[in-house]
């Protein structure tokens with residue numbers, strides 16, 4: 273199978289199942305127009321996040337890594353009118369693009385972008401916890417730290433999703449010199465060792481190439 277087939281299959285299913293409206297198209301387009309990396313989730317992955325939040329009945333969502341707000345919009349649309357999503361972004365330009373996209377999507381009342389390094393912002397979220405869903409999608413070397421914060425800021429029944437965990441297959445290399453690979457490996461080990469977490473990981477192919485995610489549930 274080749275990339276062309278993966279993209280065509282995504283397009284087939286998206287055409288039937290995934291409603292990417294004007295606000296989402298504009299969010300992805302404005303990210304590209306601002307010369308930001310096209311690192312947002314694919315439409316079907318955004319829909320998966322939306323469905324996970326809805327299945328969970330999420331009222332509070334935490335996102336680490338906003339970029340242009342594409343995944344933020346998918347997640348925020350799963351929330352009830354009085355729900356809340358906090359998203360953390362270190363890059364001012366990304367945060368500016370995301371703010372415009374979130375406003376265009378009519379989600380300003382639900383979403384708050386916090387600007388700065390996530391490790392510096394996370395301790396300030398204790399009063400707003402517990403979050404029902406945490407989406408970890410920023411600098412992968414910090415994933416172990418983000419997992420520890422996610423555990424502090426959630427409760428039994430909460431869902432933690434870690435994006436981009438396959439690293440083109442390099443995740444299986446214990447000697448990798450790539451700090452992102454080591455970050456994802458440590459993240460996975462910490463999840464596996466934690467008595468309150470039950471999890472799985474999926475490899476994915478699609479319009480975004482070869483990738484994968486980890487889904488963990490916080491239990492009693």
Ligand SMILES: C[S@@+](CC[C@H](N)C(=O)[O-])C[C@H]1O[C@@H](n2cnc3c(N)ncnc32)[C@H](O)[C@@H]1O
Nearest residue numbers: 311312313337339342343362363389390410411
């Ligand atoms: C993969 S992109 C996020 C994509 C977005 N979640 C989506 O799917 O639409 C990662 C983002 O994390 C941000 N980031 C990187 N390091 C960070 C840090 N230490 N704290 C907060 N954000 C960070 C980057 O600037 C970038 O915008």
Ligand SMILES: [Mg+2]
Nearest residue numbers: 311409435436
């Ligand atoms: Mg990602």
